[in-house]
Every structure is written in C-alpha cells, then in structure tokens.
Amino acid sequence: MRIIFAGTPDFSVPALMALLASDDEVVAVYTQPDRPSGRGRKLTASPVKLVAEQAGIPVYQPDSLRDAEQIQQLRDLNPDLMVVVAYGLILPAQVLEIPRIDCINIHASLLPRWRGAAPIQRAIISGDEQTGVTIMRMETKLDTGPVYLTRSIPIQTQTSEQLFKQLAESGAEALLSVIPEIQAGTIEPQVQDESQATYASKLSKEEARLDWNQPARALERQVRGLNPWPVAYTMFNDKRLRIWNAKTVAESKTQTIQHKPGQIISDGRQQLMVMTGEGLLELTEVQLPGGKRLTASQFLNANQVDGICLT
CATH class of the missing domain: 3.40.50.170 (Formyl transferase, N-terminal domain)
Incomplete structure (x- = not known):
C-alpha cells in the first residue's frame, strides 16, 4: 500500500x-x-x-x-x-x-x-x-x-x-x-x-504563574501540565522561580500547619514546601533566572527562605 x-x-x-x-x-x-x-x-x-x-x-x-x-x-x-x-x-x-x-x-x-x-x-x-x-x-x-x-x-x-x-x-x-x-x-x-x-486551547505563557490560593492538588497538576513549556513559575524575592516538578504533601502532615498561601515551610535542608489554599505543595525541582535546574536541597543550600512568601 x-x-x-x-x-x-x-x-x-x-x-x-x-x-x-x-x-x-x-x-x-x-x-x-x-x-x-x-x-x-x-x-x-x-x-x-x-x-x-x-x-x-x-x-x-x-x-x-x-x-x-x-x-x-x-x-x-x-x-x-x-x-x-x-x-x-x-x-x-x-x-x-x-x-x-x-x-x-x-x-x-x-x-x-x-x-x-x-x-x-x-x-x-x-x-x-x-x-x-x-x-x-x-x-x-x-x-x-x-x-x-x-x-x-x-x-x-x-x-x-x-x-x-x-x-x-x-x-x-x-x-x-x-x-x-x-x-x-x-x-x-x-x-x-x-x-x-x-x-x-493552545497554552499561553500567561497561565504559567501559580496562584497559591488554589488547592495543592490543582497546583501540582498545573506544574506537571506545563512541563516542559511554558513551565509553571512563582515570584521569589522579586525573581521568577520556575517550578519544574512538585508534589502534593500527604494530608496528615498538613493538618496542624497554619500559614497563609504562598508561605514557604522548610526544614532548611531537604524539603521546600509551600502553603496553598488547601494543603501543602512540595517543590522538588526549581530554577532561578540564568541558573540551572536545582533540587530542593540544592536550592535551600544556596538561598535563605525563612519568612518568605511566594507570590
């Protein structure tokens, strides 16, 4: 044929x-x-x-x-x-x-x-x-x-x-x-x-910014769906922080945590978690402008996150 x-x-x-x-x-x-x-x-x-x-x-x-x-x-x-x-x-x-x-x-x-x-x-x-x-x-x-x-x-x-x-x-x-x-x-x-x-509909760069008032599960799907383009992002110290991979934190770990959406919650060494409108989102791979993609631990070793709220 x-x-x-x-x-x-x-x-x-x-x-x-x-x-x-x-x-x-x-x-x-x-x-x-x-x-x-x-x-x-x-x-x-x-x-x-x-x-x-x-x-x-x-x-x-x-x-x-x-x-x-x-x-x-x-x-x-x-x-x-x-x-x-x-x-x-x-x-x-x-x-x-x-x-x-x-x-x-x-x-x-x-x-x-x-x-x-x-x-x-x-x-x-x-x-x-x-x-x-x-x-x-x-x-x-x-x-x-x-x-x-x-x-x-x-x-x-x-x-x-x-x-x-x-x-x-x-x-x-x-x-x-x-x-x-x-x-x-x-x-x-x-x-x-x-x-x-x-x-x-075709993807646009405008829909890549994360709204931390949304539930963690919805934000995780947004991160996965926008990888490899246009890549989800948030603002960290007035810089665009691209989020390549993330996962929802189990509910049992979030029940006693009271922070506003966008607040970073971290042990300072390994885990980079963010409070959302419903639950926690763990950021596992991120990237700052001009830099390479980093694991959460690599990012935490190079950046001070205490008290920072992502926007």
Whole structure:
C-alpha cells in the first residue's frame, strides 16, 4: 500500500518509524518548512524530516496545501492512504479526497474530549484520570472525524513531556494495528458524540504563574501540565522561580500547619514546601533566572527562605 505521511514534531516520529518498518511503502513525507531555532536562530529541520531523509524518503515542505500546484503534486504521488500526525497545516477537502482509501489522523486524546492544540496538557491540568490516542478519519473541521480506534493510558504523576512520549508510542502501535483493517474494509469508523466534545486551547505563557490560593492538588497538576513549556513559575524575592516538578504533601502532615498561601515551610535542608489554599505543595525541582535546574536541597543550600512568601 502506498502511504503519504504528514507530520512535524517529535510526537510524529514513532508513527513514521513504525510505517517505515512495516510492509507498506511510504512514498513521501510532508513536514513543516525548516524554522529558525536556538539562540543562533539557525534554520533547523523538523524531527520528521531528519528521519525521512535518513530513510531516503522524498520530503515535501510546502507553506500551504491550498494552491493548485501543491495539490496536484500530492495527487501525482497516487497514495492509497495518508497518515497525518501533528503536521501543523490545515488540509483542505481537495487534499482529503486524494488518497484512494482514506486520510487518517492520530490525535493525542480520547476524542471527542480535548479536540485542539494542547490535549495532553489540558488532560493533566484538568485532573483527568485517563487519556489516550484516537485514530480517526480526517474532516475539514478540527478533530471532528469519525473514530476508528482509541487506546487509553492512565494519568498518574506524569508530566506533559512524559505523557507525550507514552502517547506517541501508543499511537504508533495503534496505527499499525488498524491499518490492515482499514485497507480490508473490515472496520467502520464511529461518529463522535458532539455533546461530549471539549476543546484544548493552545497554552499561553500567561497561565504559567501559580496562584497559591488554589488547592495543592490543582497546583501540582498545573506544574506537571506545563512541563516542559511554558513551565509553571512563582515570584521569589522579586525573581521568577520556575517550578519544574512538585508534589502534593500527604494530608496528615498538613493538618496542624497554619500559614497563609504562598508561605514557604522548610526544614532548611531537604524539603521546600509551600502553603496553598488547601494543603501543602512540595517543590522538588526549581530554577532561578540564568541558573540551572536545582533540587530542593540544592536550592535551600544556596538561598535563605525563612519568612518568605511566594507570590
């Protein structure tokens, strides 16, 4: 079967590698144009492009798939199936109609929950007990297509980065399991329940600041959900203190503690805890401007915290 793959970031790579190792033929890879990256703003290829070039697969990097020339170029590849994983370009109806069998997408949530740009992060921040991947038939609207397959993963203490890697691998496995059924016509995608749809809006830097009046459990989820970007933060001595990892302190340890939200509570050596609107949050990995990431003990060895209230 002739497959066109469209994807860009690291999340897309396991699915592409799974297809390259399968019996099907990846005839072309579509990915975003090279972008400036790093302090030097050097043009950098996407992770998908690097994998495709190493495998000797033709790579196409259009700015848009809406003009007639690009659409015809894709049509000339004569694909049976198009697989889209975090590509980053909108596919118009003319493109979706080109593959002989179907155009399918791997989405990092259990649709119809968390359609949109940041499904992994929103699932963590909202306190969902599970998330997963969905393989669906693509439509012109965002993440609305009928569903071929879902695979669930429990959300425990993972950061977005950790869950991202789990879901990328799960999506690749699910893809290989469903493609033969799609090719054979033995599976019928199921229409999504619109009444259950939620939208995962894009993350913003503005939502990274912690509000210590919130419960510790909600703040912990915020920290995990915003790691690795934009990273939760608070103000410490008028400096932005980034919080990479944190955990909720067991209730039995907080019952007799009376401090205002934001107040640092520490043994001065190992534990860096902060009073919240409900319970204590232990900060386990932090970073000051211009510095490296520090464990709580490293931070406490270098900074005086007595009487300080984070804001």
